[in-house]
Each structure stands twice: as structure tokens, then as C-alpha cells.
Amino acid sequence: xxxxxxxxxxxxxxxxxxxxxxxxxxxxxxxxxxxxxxxxxxxxxxxxxxxxxxxxxxxxxxxxxxxxxxxxxxxxxxxxxxxxxxxxxxxxxxxxxxxxxxxxxxxxxxxxxxxxxxxxxxxxxxxxxxxxxxxxxxxxxxxxxxxxxxxxxxxxxxxxxxxxxxxxxxxxxxxxxxxxxx
Amino acid sequence: xxxxxxxxxxxxxxxxxxxxxxxxxxxxxxxxxxxxxxxxxxxxxxxxxxxxxxxxxxxxxxxxxxxxxxxxxxxxxxxxxxxxxxxxxxxxxxxxxxxxxxxxxxxxxxxxxxxxxxxxxxxxxxxxxxxxxxxxxxxxxxxxxxxxxxxxxxxxxxxxxxxxxxxxxxxxxxxxxxxxxxxxxxxxxxx
Numbered sequence: 001x002x003x004x005x006x007x008x009x010x011x012x013x014x015x016x017x018x019x020x021x022x023x024x025x026x027x028x029x030x031x032x033x034x035x036x037x038x039x040x041x042x043x044x045x046x047x048x049x050x051x052x053x054x055x056x057x058x059x060x061x062x063x064x065x066x067x068x069x070x071x072x073x074x075x076x077x078x079x080x081x082x083x084x085x086x087x088x089x090x091x092x093x094x095x096x097x098x099x100x101x102x103x104x105x106x107x108x109x110x111x112x113x114x115x116x117x118x119x120x121x122x123x124x125x126x127x128x129x130x131x132x133x134x135x136x137x138x139x140x141x142x143x144x145x146x147x148x149x150x151x152x153x154x155x156x157x158x159x160x161x162x163x164x165x166x167x168x169x170x171x172x173x174x175x176x177x178x179x180x181x182x
Numbered sequence: 183x184x185x186x187x188x189x190x191x192x193x194x195x196x197x198x199x200x201x202x203x204x205x206x207x208x209x210x211x212x213x214x215x216x217x218x219x220x221x222x223x224x225x226x227x228x229x230x231x232x233x234x235x236x237x238x239x240x241x242x243x244x245x246x247x248x249x250x251x252x253x254x255x256x257x258x259x260x261x262x263x264x265x266x267x268x269x270x271x272x273x274x275x276x277x278x279x280x281x282x283x284x285x286x287x288x289x290x291x292x293x294x295x296x297x298x299x300x301x302x303x304x305x306x307x308x309x310x311x312x313x314x315x316x317x318x319x320x321x322x323x324x325x326x327x328x329x330x331x332x333x334x335x336x337x338x339x340x341x342x343x344x345x346x347x348x349x350x351x352x353x354x355x356x357x358x359x360x361x362x363x364x365x366x367x368x369x370x371x372x373x
Contacts, residue, residue: 003296003298003301003314004301004311004314004315005311016315016319019311019315020312020315020316020319022215022219023212023215023216023316023319025208025211026207026208026209026211026212026215027208027212029207029208029211030205030208030209030212033204033205033208034205037204057292057293058292058294059293103333106333107329107333110239110240110329110332111239111241111328111329111330111331111332111333111334112240112332112333114185114332114333114334114335116183116185116335119185129186129187129201130202132185132186132334133186133198133201133202133334134202134205136185136329136330136333136334137202137205137330139329139333140325140326140327140328140329140330140333141326143322143325143326143329144322144323144325144326145322146293146322147289147290147292147293147318147321147322147325148293148318148319148322149293150292150293150294150296151285151288151289151293151294151296151318151321151322152293152296152315152318153296
């Protein structure tokens with residue numbers, strides 16, 4: 001049961017957005033810029049970073065919904081997303097994305113864990129300053145979203161199909177245009 | 183040394199805001215709503231929550247700048263800010279704020295650490311659902327800001343006067359106004 005009186009029937013973070021409409025727009029706009037805005041990283045790659053961090057933070061709602069959004073961007077390839085979630089070093093993704101996932105994992109544990117060597121390795125693999133910046137901020141932002149969702153004990157449905165459809169809406173409509181069906 | 187090529191003149195998160203104005207906009211709007219806009223918790227109380235979480239995350243820049251902003255809102259009471267950072271249960275603040283700081287500390291350790299008894303304590307001391315919501319989100323947001331600032335190894339001045347001066351400006355004007363057009367200011371300075 002949620003810790004506060006959130007609107008019923010809305011899953012995860014969408015209940016927080018409905019409860020406090022003043023804080024929802026900047027949180028949605030941040031996700032939109034980071035995950036769907038212009039970038040040298042594909043939306044599939046960026047959603048996998050978000051899913052990976054949410055998995056490390058053990059946030060069921062965020063990891064399951066962003067897993068579905070990532071898969072939707074990747075032609076339904078849930079296997080690839082899961083390979084990244086559990087063992088990205090051996091997943092069939094680019095060396096650049098692996099280097100960025102390594103940085104995201106460090107950020108999840110605390111910002112100071114990111115070393116000059118981690119950054120040099122990502123540059124070596126072709127990452128630009130903008131991609132490094134966005135990776136750190138995606139990882140940091142998901143530490144916020146995850147703590148928010150779990151810190152309020154929001155309602156977390158478990159039906160896989162519900163997340164599959166949610167992921168399609170996240171991928172197609174995006175975040176600032178997102179509407180939860182009522 | 184910062185991990186990115188950031189403007190020298192802008193320490194902490196401000197260099198990052200100049201580097202990436204597209205993300206600076208929603209970040210400033212979020213912190214403005216949470217910490218500065220009118221609310222049943224005073225700006226001083228909310229800045230204390232932000233300062234406390236930043237101290238727990240050991241983020242030097244964030245805890246010093248928000249500590250300075252908090253002190254500005256609290257009539258210059260820097261000793262109170264220090265006490266809240268070190269031992270809020272015995273600080274001269276309301277029972278309600280103590281119960282909210284307790285929740286913020288749990289969120290800093292991970293959202294699932296917030297238990298029904300933490301919420302019960304906050305309600306018993308008079309906290310509303312919106313105050314509990316905002317406390318959770320302030321703590322969560324500072325887990326983001328702290329990681330952002332330290333994850334890119336931004337420069338943090340050691341001079342206490344820097345934070346004091348900056349804190350006064352932010353306390354008076356809010357976040358959106360003082361951080362507007364940071365990218366453009368850098369271009370002008372370069373040009």
C-alpha cells in the first residue's frame with residue numbers, strides 16, 4: 001500500500017505525477033530530453049542505461065517499464081535488454097555502450113566512484129563529452145526516479161502485458177506526451 | 183579536474199548547466215518548485231532537507247551551497263545548519279521537521295528503506311501527505327544532483343565566502359532566475 005494517499009489505479013511514478021502536478025512536468029521533460037532528445041546514442045541504448053541503473057537499484061516498476069520501452073526501440077528484443085541488465089560486459093552491444101554502462105554503474109553507487117580511467121576508456125571507445133554527460137545524468141536521474149517510486153511505496157502491478165503496452169506508449173508517445181489510459 | 187571540458191568560471195552544477203542547457207531547464211524548474219516556491223514547509227526547512235541529504239551523500243559542493251542558502255533563509259543561523267547535518271534529532275527544529283529528515287535519510291539509503299512507522303511518525307507530528315511527498319522527492323532529487331555534480335568531478339571552491347555570497351543570491355531570487363541563460367553568459371564571456 002502506498003505511504004500516502006495517491007490516486008488509485010495509477011501504477012508507479014504515474015501516481016506521483018498525478019498527486020503533485022507541479023513537480024511532474026520538469027521530471028517528464030528531463031526524461032524526454034535524456035532518453036528521446038537528439039543524441040548520438042539511440043533511444044534504445046539510452047533506455048538500456050536507464051533499465052540497467054533501475055535494475056541495480058532494484059526498482060521493479062522502473063526496471064520493468066523501461067525494459068519494455070528499450071525493447072520496443074530495439075524491435076522487441078527483450079533478450080538483448082536482459083543481457084545488458086544482468087551481464088552487460090558479455091552482451092552483444094558496442095564497446096562504447098559497455099564503457100558508458102560501466103560509468104552508469106559507478107554513478108549508481110555514488111558519483112565519486114567514476115574515475116578518470118573510466119572516462120578515458122569511454123573516450124577511447126568513441127564516446128563524446130555530451131554522451132559522457134548524458135550517461136552520468138541518466139544514471140543520476142534514475143537514482144532519483146527509483147528512490148521516488150519506492151520511497152512512496154507506489155502501486156506496482158506485475159502483469160507482463162501491462163508493462164509491454166506501457167513500454168510501447170513510452171517509446172511511441174514519449175514522456176512529455178505520455179498518457180496513462182484510464 | 184572535471185571529467186568534461188567545463189567553463190572555469192562556473193563551479194559545481196552551474197558549469198554543467200552551461201554545458202547542457204536542455205537539461206538545465208527542467209532541473210532548475212524542479213528544484214525551484216521543491217525548494218523555493220511557496221509551500222507549507224518554509225524554504226529554510228526544505229533547504230535543510232536538501233543540505234542534510236547532500237551531506238549524507240558526501241557531496242561537498244551541494245551541501246555547502248544549500249547549507250548557505252538554508253542559513254540565509256534562517257536569519258544567518260549557520261550553527262543550526264551544522265547541527266542538522268551532524269545530529270538532527272537533537273537540533274533546535276520542530277518534531278515535524280525531524281520526522282521528515284528521518285524519512286529523507288531513509289530515501290538517501292534507498293527508497294525501500296522508508297517504512298510505515300517512519301510515515302506514522304511524520305503524520306503524528308503533523309506532516310501532511312504533500313509534505314511527505316515533497317520530502318521524499320527532495321531527498322530523491324538530491325541523490326540525483328549529488329551524483330551529477332560528483333560523477334562529473336566538477337570543481338568545488340573551498341572558500342566559504344563563495345558559498346555565502348552565492349547562497350544569498352539564490353535565497354533572494356530562486357533557481358530559475360539566477361541560472362537563466364548560463365550558456366549564453368559563457369559565450370559572451372568568451373567572445
